[in-house]
Structures are given as structure tokens and as C-alpha cells.
Amino acid sequence: MRITVSGDFMYDTDLIEKLVSSENYFKKREDVQKLRHKAIRMSHKYHFENNKFYHDYCKLKGLNGDIKSEDFHKIVIPDGVFKSYQMESPEKSPQEFKKWIDRISSVPIDFTPKGMGSLESFLQEFYSHGMLLGFSSGTTGKLTFLPRDSFTQAMLIRSYTEAIDATLKLDKGKEKFILGIPKKTFLQVGFNGKVVADHISPGNVFHAFEELKADIIRLRMRGPRSSKEKVMNYFIKKMLPRLEKNAIRNIVNKLEENQGKKIVFMGPPFLIIDTAKYILEHGIDAKIGADSFLASTGGFKGRSIVSRDKMNDLIEEAFGLDPKRYIDLYGMTESNSIMIDCTEGNNKHVPPWMEVILFDEHMEPIPQEGKVTGNYAFLEPSSRSFPGFITTGDKLKVDYDGCPSCNKTTPILLSIERLPRIESRGCSGVLAKTVAG
Amino acid sequence: MSNLKGYYLPKSLKSLENEMEFSEKKINDYTLLLPNINQDNITQIVSGLKENRKKYLVDMPFPEIAKVYGEVSRTWSDNKYEKKKIALELLPVLTNLSPELIEFFQFRSIYKIDEKTINFLSNLNLPPEVFKNFTPIEGANTFVRAYAGFRDKIALKKISQYNKELELVTYITPSNVPGFIESLGIFIASIVKASGLIKTPSVQPLFAPLYAESVAEKSKAIGETIAVVPWAGGDQSIEDVIFRNSNVVSVVSSTQTAMSVKGRVDELNRSGIPIKGCYHGGKFGIELIGREMANRDVAGLAAIDGIGYEGYMCGSPAFGFFVEEGGELSPIEFAEALAGEMEKISRSIPQTNFFRKLREVKIGEIISRPEFDGGQRIFPSSEHNFAVIYESNFNLNPIGQNRLIRVFGVKSLEEVLDKMKPWKEYLQTAGVAIGNNRLQKISELMGKTGFSNIRVAGTVALPRLGEAWDGNYPVYEFFIPDKIHWTSINAIDFENEIKELTKIKNKVIKDGVYSSSL
Numbered sequence: 001m002r003i004t005v006s007g008d009f010m011y012d013t014d015l016i017e018k019l020v021s022s023e024n025y026f027k028k029r030e031d032v033q034k035l036r037h038k039a040i041r042m043s044h045k046y047h048f049e050n051n052k053f054y055h056d057y058c059k060l061k062g063l064n065g066d067i068k069s070e071d072f073h074k075i076v077i078p079d080g081v082f083k084s085y086q087m088e089s090p091e092k093s094p095q096e097f098k099k100w101i102d103r104i105s106s107v108p109i110d111f112t113p114k115g116m117g118s119l120e121s122f123l124q125e126f127y128s129h130g131m132l133l134g135f136s137s138g139t140t141g142k143l144t145f146l147p148r149d150s151f152t153q154a155m156l157i158r159s160y161t162e163a164i165d166a167t168l169k170l171d172k173g174k175e176k177f178i179l180g181i182p183k184k185t186f187l188q189v190g191f192n193g194k195v196v197a198d199h200i201s202p203g204n205v206f207h208a209f210e211e212l213k214a215d216i217i218r219l220r221m222r223g224p225r226s227s228k229e230k231v232m233n234y235f236i237k238k239m240l241p242r243l244e245k246n247a248i249r250n251i252v253n254k255l256e257e258n259q260g261k262k263i264v265f266m267g268p269p270f271l272i273i274d275t276a277k278y279i280l281e282h283g284i285d286a287k288i289g290a291d292s293f294l295a296s297t298g299g300f301k302g303r304s305i306v307s308r309d310k311m312n313d314l315i316e317e318a319f320g321l322d323p324k325r326y327i328d329l330y331g332m333t334e335s336n337s338i339m340i341d342c343t344e345g346n347n348k349h350v351p352p353w354m355e356v357i358l359f360d361e362h363m364e365p366i367p368q369e370g371k372v373t374g375n376y377a378f379l380e381p382s383s384r385s386f387p388g389f390i391t392t393g394d395k396l397k398v399d400y401d402g403c404p405s406c407n408k409t410t411p412i413l414l415s416i417e418r419l420p421r422i423e424s425r426g427c428s429g430v431l432a433k434t435v436a437g
Numbered sequence: 438m439s440n441l442k443g444y445y446l447p448k449s450l451k452s453l454e455n456e457m458e459f460s461e462k463k464i465n466d467y468t469l470l471l472p473n474i475n476q477d478n479i480t481q482i483v484s485g486l487k488e489n490r491k492k493y494l495v496d497m498p499f500p501e502i503a504k505v506y507g508e509v510s511r512t513w514s515d516n517k518y519e520k521k522k523i524a525l526e527l528l529p530v531l532t533n534l535s536p537e538l539i540e541f542f543q544f545r546s547i548y549k550i551d552e553k554t555i556n557f558l559s560n561l562n563l564p565p566e567v568f569k570n571f572t573p574i575e576g577a578n579t580f581v582r583a584y585a586g587f588r589d590k591i592a593l594k595k596i597s598q599y600n601k602e603l604e605l606v607t608y609i610t611p612s613n614v615p616g617f618i619e620s621l622g623i624f625i626a627s628i629v630k631a632s633g634l635i636k637t638p639s640v641q642p643l644f645a646p647l648y649a650e651s652v653a654e655k656s657k658a659i660g661e662t663i664a665v666v667p668w669a670g671g672d673q674s675i676e677d678v679i680f681r682n683s684n685v686v687s688v689v690s691s692t693q694t695a696m697s698v699k700g701r702v703d704e705l706n707r708s709g710i711p712i713k714g715c716y717h718g719g720k721f722g723i724e725l726i727g728r729e730m731a732n733r734d735v736a737g738l739a740a741i742d743g744i745g746y747e748g749y750m751c752g753s754p755a756f757g758f759f760v761e762e763g764g765e766l767s768p769i770e771f772a773e774a775l776a777g778e779m780e781k782i783s784r785s786i787p788q789t790n791f792f793r794k795l796r797e798v799k800i801g802e803i804i805s806r807p808e809f810d811g812g813q814r815i816f817p818s819s820e821h822n823f824a825v826i827y828e829s830n831f832n833l834n835p836i837g838q839n840r841l842i843r844v845f846g847v848k849s850l851e852e853v854l855d856k857m858k859p860w861k862e863y864l865q866t867a868g869v870a871i872g873n874n875r876l877q878k879i880s881e882l883m884g885k886t887g888f889s890n891i892r893v894a895g896t897v898a899l900p901r902l903g904e905a906w907d908g909n910y911p912v913y914e915f916f917i918p919d920k921i922h923w924t925s926i927n928a929i930d931f932e933n934e935i936k937e938l939t940k941i942k943n944k945v946i947k948d949g950v951y952s953s954s955l
Contacts, residue, residue: 053805060800060817078798081805099807362533363794391798
């Protein structure tokens with residue numbers, strides 16, 4: 001199906017759905033690249049014609065709606081675009097904020113937000129009208145917002161599930177999920193986990209937290225700005241460690257209930273570690289089925305880092321799980337996709353529908369050959385409501401030759417680090433800082 | 438592959454090299470050797486420098502010191518000088534600045550370290566009128582004004598020049614202005630007849646050793662009183678030895694680094710070790726164009742200010758270019774003229790892809806704002822060398838680096854200065870183009886607002902003799918407390934300066950930056 005939103009050029013959803021498929025992990029690299037490049041060219045043209053900001057940005061760089069593959073590195077936009085709004089509190093300037101969204105969005109937003117009190121309710125207002133404003137935050141507390149329309153949301157779920165399908169053997173509809181993330185949140189990492197788990201196994205998803213409101217996250221990340229916020233912050237600071245302890249107890253209870261059974265336990269790594277420690281300290285038997293999976297996402301930002309070896313030991317001891325069934329996920333708020341460790345070699349695979357471009361220290365694109373390290377940018381044509389061609393604040397080492405352990409044909413990540421002087425804004429960091437005392 | 442020393446030690450301390458461990462840094466066809474300095478090494482270096490100072494420098498007449506540095510400058514101005522050729526090949530790799538930019542802004546500043554400069558600074562004696570108004574300084578084309586409380590004025594009067602013996606001056610140097618601060622540290626130490634220890638920035642440990650070797654080539658004696666070494670900033674085992682042995686520690690770095698050093702120097706002062714700390718942290722600048730000067734010539738000079746060090750010098754007009762309405766060119770026309778001049782100058786002083794990409798990132802953020810649908814106008818470079826953005830809404834945001842030039846139209850310059858008050862702590866330099874009849878009044882207002890360097894448009898990134906720096910006064914700052922705020926104007930006759938500078942700018946456009954006629 002081709003969809004025209006406002007310009008003349010059609011967004012080819014069939015092409016995107018063909019690209020975002022687990023089968024492409026195993027196909028000949030050249031064939032998938034051809035398909036991916038076709039999709040990127042289509043997506044670029046669509047955004048060029050439908051996104052005011054992107055149009056101006058490309059024009060400034062001397063680019064138009066037709067792009068050659070060798071020029072892909074020129075179309076990436078800075079991630080700062082998604083937090084370039086000027087007001088301190090979007091919910092207090094709803095019309096102004098909508099104007100900003102209108103400028104960076106490639107689909108029209110045909111409703112007038114009222115800004116009903118809290119940030120959470122403001123985001124809910126957008127969501128009720130079909131536009132998810134998932135967010136992430138930096139240490140400065142300025143939230144990054146990504147406008148995802150229904151198609152882009154569907155592609156996010158599809159990207160996750162197809163990546164999972166290529167990696168894990170899940171019995172759809174029957175898997176039991178235990179999630180160390182909130183049941184209701186617009187924090188993108190939490191939202192993704194919830195909707196993907198619900199999609200895979202509706203009705204079988206347990207959340208350790210009930211709700212994490214955007215207002216609380218913002219307050220914790222940027223600090224209080226008024227005497228009212230100071231008081232709120234005081235109580236939240238007191239309350240949150242208790243919340244985390246309760247979440248751990250809830251998870252442990254659920255794990256005990258499911259002793260020996262297959263479950264999928266997912267959460268930020270610090271919560272997995274604290275849960276494991278709690279189990280061991282209290283002598284609890286929470287050994288889950290050998291066919292279970294444990295997944296972490298977001299890294300350790302804000303908390304002390306635990307090595308993979310030490311995590312493996314803890315996981316084996318506390319949950320009785322083969323460390324090969326512990327997988328780490330790497331994603332970004334701006335991206336619809338995750339890179340998942342394969343179970344054969346614990347190597348993170350770049351999804352076949354995503355083009356990774358690395359830039360060297362002189363900001364030149366690095367040829368996609370062998371093992372290379374550089375500043376990470378990605379091209380993801382599956383975002384219809386914003387251009388998914390984005391530079392990030394991460395530095396990656398990528399092996400374009402692929403995985404030595406499994407039969408997927410996609411490149412793998414060898415290391416991930418934050419670039420200096422770019423604020424840490426990983427979703428796990430938000431959770432870590434939000435719940436820290 | 439040739440080896441280069443990423444350090445400089447006096448000949449008398451050469452044997453230390455056998456005790457030091459080295460790491461290597463490959464740059465093009467060179468290997469830069471960088472010592473991993475330990476506490477024993479640095480102890481020997483500082484005591485050696487102090488001994489050498491007594492032997493070689495204390496009794497050296499000022500004219501002899503001046504002659505040495507004058508010869509060094511003339512040597513560096515020779516495009517065939519081997520060390521300069523190496524510097525111009527390797528500094529661009531290390532800093533991403535183009536060789537032409539390094540030549541025009543950095544090396545041309547170094548060429549000015551001559552006999553006149555040294556004689557001026559070694560006989561420095563500012564008249565008491567500086568406390569009342571901007572006063573012309575003898576021997577320099579400069580006005581100076583000092584702001585201080587009553588007690589500090591009295592204290593300054595009691596200080597006679599260089600009444601304190603300085604044995605060791607330590608300079609911690611930054612990476613954003615490669616080379617100039619290192620050479621300043623070396624020659625100023627010699628002026629106060631102290632030995633000089635220079636810490637190089639990790640990004641660029643190349644220039645200071647080359648410059649120190651040049652000094653030693655001209656004077657073995659002065660060469661014995663200089664050391665240039667890298668160390669990890671904040672390494673207490675090393676810095677404790679250095680600070681305890683230094684009479685002056687001057688830090689030119691980020692505010693965070695400067696404040697970190699200050700904390701430790703203050704602690705040593707409290708324990709009875711007298712050290713004068715001189716702290717030059719992060720600052721921002723602006724450009725002010727009066728309506729009487731809103732013309733194409735001044736747009737050309739403003740372009741030079743926008744290009745300088747790609748906007749990363751502490752005085753660069755990162756806040757923007759503020760143009761008064763009612764002149765020959767309206768603010769938006771001035772922005773367009775500025776873009777035209779930037780295109781021409783960028784051909785002589787090109788930008789590297791590194792800064793081009795950084796600008797694109799920032800532009801992306803700016804044009805994603807909704808106001809870009811209306812009140813803003815962008816004048817891009819057809820060759821992707823810069824971007825001039827005209828903004829109708831006044832805002833203060835120090836993002837004008839990487840040749841991202843922001844022009845604002847204002848009713849009056851006084852209005853801008855009033856709005857700068859909350860940024861007082863971060864203000865330093867203003868490039869200014871106004872008529873001579875407004876100079877004293879506006880300068881007084883600027884001094885009170887917190888500016889320390891008022892520079893005629895076209896010279897923002899080109900320091901001149903006799904100027905204040907960051908609210909302090911060079912050399913004086915080693916001897917007096919920091920309670921006096923110094924402000925300088927770097928030209929007596931702005932109108933004439935603008936004519937002369939325009940001629941230089943046109944030569945740069947026509948003949949490039951290596952022309953001997955510049």
C-alpha cells in the first residue's frame with residue numbers, strides 16, 4: 001500500500017513491510033542492501049516533500065528529493081532536533097509546542113491540544129489522537145520527543161518482533177513476560193517493552209511498576225524549578241527507593257511463582273542485578289525454566305557498571321539460567337529498532353532494515369568494510385512521521401563482516417561508548433536516576 | 438618516519454630523558470614522542486629550571502631578552518622555516534583547523550611578539566588616571582580603564598613594578614587557540630625573569646616544544662629556563678610538586694579546570710605557600726555594529742571575526758552580531774553583505790569538513806524550531822563554507838561557532854548591553870564598529886557590564902599590545918590581586934582603523950594569507 005499524507009509523493013508501506021522482516025537477517029547481504037537502499041531513497045523523498053524542517057535542511061545542504069546511495073551520509077540529521085523546542089514546559093505552551101511538532105513531523109496533526117495540566121496528561125492528549133510522543137531525557141532534564149504516528153508505532157512493534165523472531169524461539173501468545181518496567185509510561189524504553197510484550201503475548205505480561213509519569217521523570221532529571229517542585233522532589237526522593245524495592249519484591253514473587261517454567265524477564269540491567277542480589281541474599285529459590293530468556297536494555301548509565309562476566313555469574317546463580325540465554329539489547333529513543341545479542345555468540349546484530357553509518361574524528365564517513373570504529377548515525381526508513389536518518393551521541397565499533405557464531409548476514413557491534421561532552425540520555429539512565437535515592 | 442619531540446627540556450636536563458618513559462603518537466609521517474612524566478621527573482625539572490634561571494636569566498638585560506624573542510618571531514614569519522613547515526603540516530591534523538586559519542590568526546599573532554612588545558611589557562607602568570576613564574597607554578595604540586574599589590586603588594598605587602622575585606611561572610594551556618597561549622606563556626615568563634614551565638594541551642602537544650626549540654636556537658641561555666611537558670591535568674602527584682614550586686600558576690582552560698586548579702592553589706595559599714593563581718576560564722563574546730558603521734566594509738571585517746579560530750576563541754562572537762537599525766544597510770541587508778564577504782574570505786581562509794559538519798548539526802537544531810517558518814532568514818554559502826542566519830527575535834545563546842553567524846537587528850547597542858548583564862561572568866571580548874564620537878561612552882558602559890576587551894571589528898581574534906585580557910592585565914596579574922577589573926580598547930581611532938583593516942582584508946581575499954605584504 002502507498003500512503004500519501006500531504007505531499008504528492010507516496011510513502012510505500014509495502015516496501016517497508018517487505019524490508020522489516022526477520023527473513024532478511026539470513027538473506028544475501030547484497031540483496032538486502034539493494035532493498036534497504038530503495039526504501040531509504042523512498043523514505044527520504046517522502047520526508048523531503050512532507051517535512052518542513054527536513055526539506056529546509058536538505059535544501060541548505062544542496063540536496064533535493066532524489067538521493068544516491070553514496071550521498072546517504074549527507075542526509076543524517078542531528079538528534080538535537082528532537083529537543084529543539086524553546087519552552088521549558090510543553091504542557092504550559094500547548095500551541096507553541098504543537099507548532100514545533102508540526103515543523104519536525106512528516107504527518108499532519110489535525111487537532112488542537114489544550115494542555116490539560118500535567119505533562120503526562122498532555123502526552124496522553126496527543127496519544128489519544130493517534131500521535132505517540134515517546135520521550136527520553138538528558139542530564140539537563142530537557143526531554144527528547146519523537147512523534148510517532150500509528151504506522152510508525154506499528155513499525156516499531158514489527159521491528160522489535162521481527163528482530164526477536166530472528167534471534168529467539170518464542171511461542172507467541174503463550175510466553176509469560178515479567179517486565180522490570182512500568183505498565184504505563186511514555187518513556188520510550190518502557191513503552192516499547194510494554195507494547196512489544198503485549199503484542200507477542202497479550203494478557204501474559206506482568207509489570208513490576210504500575211505507572212511512571214513524565215512529570216516525575218522530568219523533575220528528577222532537571223531538578224526542581226519552584227518551591228512547589230522542591231517539596232515534590234523531597235517526597236519523590238524519599239518514595240522512589242521504596243518503589244524500587246517493592247518492584248524487586250514483586251519480580252521475585254513472580255519468579256518464585258514460575259519456578260522451573262519458561263518466562264521472559266526483561267528490565268534495565270541495574271534492576272536485574274539488584275533482583276539477583278536480593279534473591280541470593282534472602283536465600284530464595286527463583287530458578288526459572290532452562291528455556292527462559294533474560295533481557296536487559298539501556299546500559300548502566302548513572303549506576304556502577306557490572307561486567308558481563310559478573311552478570312553472567314549472578315544470573316546463573318540467582319536464576320539458574322545459562323548465561324547464553326541472557327541477551328542485551330541496544331536501542332535508541334530515536335530508532336524503531338533494537339540490536340539483539342544472538343544466543344550463539346552474544347553478538348549484537350544490526351537489523352537488516354537499518355543502515356549504520358560511522359563517521360571518523362574528522363566527521364568523514366568511514367567505508368563499510370571490516371572492523372571499524374566511529375561516531376554512530378543510522379538510516380531507518382520505517383519512520384513515516386519523522387525522518388529516521390539520525391546522528392547520535394554514541395561511538396560504535398562495528399564488524400561489517402558479520403558474526404562468526406551464527407548464520408545471520410548482518411553486521412555486528414563490537415563495542416558501544418558514549419561520545420565525550422554529549423549528555424547521557426539513555427532511557428535506562430533516566431530510570432536509574434529517577435528511582436535513585 | 439621522523440621522530441618529533443612532544444616536549445622540550447633544557448640541555449642541562451637532557452640526561453632526564455634516559456629516565457623517562459615515552460608514548461608515541463603517529464601524525465602523518467611523523468612520530469611524536471610524549472613523555473609520561475612522573476613525580477621524580479618533575480621534581481628534577483622544576484629544581485633544574487630554578488637553578489638555570491639564577492645562572493642565566495636573572496642578570497640578563499631586558500633588551501637582550503627582547504632581541505631574542507624578536508628574532509624568534511622573524512624566524513617564524515619565514516614561510517621556509519622548517520619548524521613552521523612542520524607545524525603547518527601537523528597542526529591541522531591535530532586541531533582540524535585549516536593551515537590558512539592557523540597562519541592568519543595564530544602565527545600572525547606570534548609574529549607580533551617582538552622587541553617592541555617585550556620592551557613595552559617589561560617597562561609597564563599604567564598611569565593612575567586608568568581608574569577614572571579610558572586612558573591612552575604610552576607605547577601602545579590602546580586605551581585602558583580599571584574598575585576597582587577604593588582600597589584596591591590604593592593597593593595598586595603601592596605596588597611598584599616587578600617588586601617581587603618570581604622564580605617559576607607555570608602555564609596550563611588550552612586546545613582551542615593552538616599555539617598562541619603557549620608562546621605567550623614562554624615569553625611572559627622571560628619578561629618577569631622567571632623560568633617557565635608549560636603544560637601542553639593533550640589535543641595538540643606539538644607547537645610549544647617547536648617554539649621553545651626556536652627560542653633555544655636564538656639564545657641557549659633563555660632556552661635553559663624553559664620546559665614544556667605534557668601531564669594529565671589534575672594529577673596531584675605531579676601538580677603538587679609544580680604548584681608548590683611555582684610563584685605563579687596561570688590556567689587558560691575551561692572554567693571547570695580553572696576552578697579546580699584554583700581550589701588547590703587556594704588550599705596551598707592557606708597552608709602558607711604563596712602562589713599567585715591567574716585563572717582564565719571559558720568566556721563568550723559579541724559583535725556590536727553601530728548604525729553609522731552598518732556598511733559592506735564593516736561586514737567584511739565582521740566576517741573575519743566570525744571565522745577566527747572557528748568561533749572557539751574565548752572572545753569569539755558566539756552570542757551573535759548585533760546591528761543597529763537605521764544605517765546604510767539594514768540589519769538584514771548587513772547579514773546578506775556579511776554572507777557575501779564570508780564567501781570571499783572563506784576561499785582564502787578555508788574551513789575543514791570537521792567544523793562544517795559541526796555547523797550542520799547546530800543548523801539542524803536551529804531550523805527545526807517553528808520560528809524558522811517566519812521570522813528568520815538564512816544566507817547559506819553556495820560552497821558550504823558558512824551560514825549566516827538573520828534572526829528577528831533577540832535572543833542570547835552562545836552557539837555561534839563553526840562559522841554559524843547569527844545576525845540580530847536592534848534598536849540600539851545600549852539595549853544589547855543591558856540584556857548582557859546576566860551573563861557578566863562569561864563576558865570578555867566585543868568586536869565593535871562605531872563612530873569615534875560614541876567610543877568613550879559605549880566603552881564605559883561595556884566596561885561596567887563586564888567586558889574586558891573592546892576590539893575594533895576585524896581584530897577580535899587578533900590580540901594587540903597593551904590590551905587587558907579576561908578582566909586581568911597581562912604581567913600585572915602576576916603581582917596584584919584579582920580585585921581590579923581591567924578593560925581595554927585596542928584602537929584609539931576606530932574610523933581610521935576600519936579603513937586600514939579593510940585594506941588588509943582585501944589583500945587576504947586577493948593574495949591569500951601567506952602574502953609577505955600583509
